[in-house]
Amino acid sequence: MAMFVVISYDIPDNRRRLKVAQTLLDFGGERVQRSVFECYITERNYERLQARLRRHFDGEADSIRFYILCENCRPRMNLWGLAHPIEEPRLRII
Amino acid sequence: MAMFVVISYDIPDNRRRLKVAQTLLDFGGERVQRSVFECYITERNYERLQARLRRHFDGEADSIRFYILCENCRPRMNLWGLAHPIEEPRLRII
Numbered sequence: 498m499a500m501f502v503v504i505s506y507d508i509p510d511n512r513r514r515l516k517v518a519q520t521l522l523d524f525g526g527e528r529v530q531r532s533v534f535e536c537y538i539t540e541r542n543y544e545r546l547q548a549r550l551r552r553h554f555d556g557e558a559d560s561i562r563f564y565i566l567c568e569n570c571r572p573r574m575n576l577w578g579l580a581h582p583i584e585e586p587r588l589r590i591i
Numbered sequence: 592m593a594m595f596v597v598i599s600y601d602i603p604d605n606r607r608r609l610k611v612a613q614t615l616l617d618f619g620g621e622r623v624q625r626s627v628f629e630c631y632i633t634e635r636n637y638e639r640l641q642a643r644l645r646r647h648f649d650g651e652a653d654s655i656r657f658y659i660l661c662e663n664c665r666p667r668m669n670l671w672g673l674a675h676p677i678e679e680p681r682l683r684i685i
Contacts, residue, residue: 503658505599507624507673530601530654532626547669556672560624563669564597570664575641575657578650579601 499537501571503564506532508554516553517561520546593631595665597658600626610647611655614640 504521508514518528524546526534538546547563554561566574598615602608612622618640620628632640641657648655660668 503597503599505597505624505627507627529656530599530626532624533599533601533656554671558673560670560672562623562627562671564658564660565664565667565669566658567661567664570659570661573659575659576654577648577656578654579652 499539500543501566502536502538502543503566504534504536505530505562505564507560508532509558510555513553513555513559517550520549520553524549593633594637595660596630596632596637597660598628598630599624599656599658601654602626603652604649607647607649607653611644614643614647617643 504526506514506517508517514532518534521534521536522528524536524538524542526536526538529535536546550561598620600608600611602611608626612628615628615630616622618630618632618636620630620632623629630640644655
């Protein structure tokens with residue numbers, strides 16, 4: 498069963514920020530705001546994602562927050578404006 | 592019982608963005624990243640907060656996302672780097 502994770506980040510360095518965004522895309526994350534991604538991901542791949550992100554993370558300058566939303570919390574999401582919720586993938590859980 | 596809500600926004604207009612940030616602060620929100628706030632708030636005040644935010648929101652240009660995390664989801668938050676989780680207020684629930 499895939500987890501639903503919201504990942505938000507503040508990363509001043511352009512190169513690191515791009516690497517983090519690319520890594521999130523690599524793991525099937527969907528960009529819903531400039532520095533917020535949403536992702537359906539297995540527990541195993543969530544660990545692999547974090548290991549990959551650690552390579553591009555500077556604890557002195559950067560901030561990344563991971564929020565896991567359970568099946569009760571997901572329907573309570575409230576989305577205004579431009580972005581839309583990502584669909585739970587039928588097939589493509591990586 | 593207070594709810595825990597994560598609010599993230601993308602608002603290109605400076606004036607609107609400042610108003611949204613100020614409104615979130617007015618309702619006891621804590622800024623944990625440039626455009627991410629966390630907030631312990633009652634259901635009633637969550638409604639009032641949304642009514643206030645609506646005044647400063649342009650659905651054509653802006654995006655605001657509200658994620659409510661239940662008591663099971665909160666401990667699963669994973670925070671890297673600069674910001675720290677906000678403490679559940681003992682007294683000051685407005």
